[in-house]
Amino acid sequence: MPEIRHNWTIEEIRSIYDTPLLELVFRAAQVQRQFQDSREMQVCKLISIKTGKCPEDCSYCAQSSRYETPIESAPLMDKCKVMEIASRAQDAGVTRICMGAAWRAVKDGSQFDRVLDMVKGVTDMGLEVCCTLGMLTEDQARRLDEAGLYAYNHNIDTSREHYETIITTRTFQDRIDTLNRVRKTNVTLCSGGIIGLGESVEDRVSMLHTLSTMNPHPESVPINVLAKVPGTPLADNPDVPWDDVVRMIATARILMPEIVVRLAAGRAKLSQAEQAMCFMAGANSIFSSDDKIMLTKAVPSPGYDEDQAMLDKLGMTIRPSFKNGHPREHAGQPIHLGDVSSEALNEAQATSAQT
Numbered sequence: 001m002p003e004i005r006h007n008w009t010i011e012e013i014r015s016i017y018d019t020p021l022l023e024l025v026f027r028a029a030q031v032q033r034q035f036q037d038s039r040e041m042q043v044c045k046l047i048s049i050k051t052g053k054c055p056e057d058c059s060y061c062a063q064s065s066r067y068e069t070p071i072e073s074a075p076l077m078d079k080c081k082v083m084e085i086a087s088r089a090q091d092a093g094v095t096r097i098c099m100g101a102a103w104r105a106v107k108d109g110s111q112f113d114r115v116l117d118m119v120k121g122v123t124d125m126g127l128e129v130c131c132t133l134g135m136l137t138e139d140q141a142r143r144l145d146e147a148g149l150y151a152y153n154h155n156i157d158t159s160r161e162h163y164e165t166i167i168t169t170r171t172f173q174d175r176i177d178t179l180n181r182v183r184k185t186n187v188t189l190c191s192g193g194i195i196g197l198g199e200s201v202e203d204r205v206s207m208l209h210t211l212s213t214m215n216p217h218p219e220s221v222p223i224n225v226l227a228k229v230p231g232t233p234l235a236d237n238p239d240v241p242w243d244d245v246v247r248m249i250a251t252a253r254i255l256m257p258e259i260v261v262r263l264a265a266g267r268a269k270l271s272q273a274e275q276a277m278c279f280m281a282g283a284n285s286i287f288s289s290d291d292k293i294m295l296t297k298a299v300p301s302p303g304y305d306e307d308q309a310m311l312d313k314l315g316m317t318i319r320p321s322f323k324n325g326h327p328r329e330h331a332g333q334p335i336h337l338g339d340v341s342s343e344a345l346n347e348a349q350a351t352s353a354q355t
Ligand code: SAM
Pocket: 060, 061, 062, 100, 101, 102, 103, 104, 132, 133, 134, 153, 154, 155, 157, 193, 194, 224, 225, 226, 227, 228, 229, 265, 295, 299
């Protein structure tokens, strides 16, 4: 079995990314079969628990208050409504619920207390819960952990170099800082990015370098394809060719064999054959939805029934919740970025193997 590495170089990643497509997919599929049950697909449902009016200027986002976009904003959802959506999702086979709030950062107070209550409620239903609420303090991360949160999503979105052309209201380092705060708890990390933001191949490689040199790797890495939202600065960006999506997924799979790679936003635009190629390349998680909306209506999603039919056709089953238990083994492990020496990385790996 190949070793899990955290010391990939930019040159190595570029060389993997540039491998002829079918060779790349074959290699990724081999790695996938060594580390994963390749017939299992994680199926997640995203619930927008607070929609729109976000003060940030993320230039892809329908929920930024800076742009005139075709979505309706909504205040924090009631717990009953969240539980009802989660229950319907569970009946359809979903095993992970992601709750997203259009906040720059979490504020302590009654709204956060309500989110903690939602986390407890949905976890008690036997579902993995992931939250994406913006920046967190250490104390807020700890309280989410105590509420039973399984994962926290905070995407790095693009390369450190390209970041400020996409978002100016926070820095790449702000994102890394929140990820580090979450890593000090038992909550697992979900962090990935978007392609189609006008980035170069170097930027894609740099983003994958940041993720794959974290130690440990994020347990889940979403690869989103830009959903072009009218009114946002990126509304007229060129389409991303399907083979670029496959290339990103395959490269992520080879770099981080043990994690879940999620084919996220943009899946609705891919044919089933193109999606199947992404699954061969190592994607083993998708978002599905009864209302065909991923987070807001600006980002479409395939429905539960069509996804179940696709999985049946491909001979795949849904990955159960808490397949690896509630992973508390990474508690207190810091994230090491690419500029950390390989000696330090080996030491960290040895320490984590002993605990
Ligand atoms: N406010 C929180 C934050 O920024 O972390 C959470 C919500 S945000 C909707 C979650 C992620 O969805 C973003 O980091 C981005 O990667 C992805 N996303 C949002 N809009 C998108 C779009 N139009 N196309 C593709 N991905 C998108």
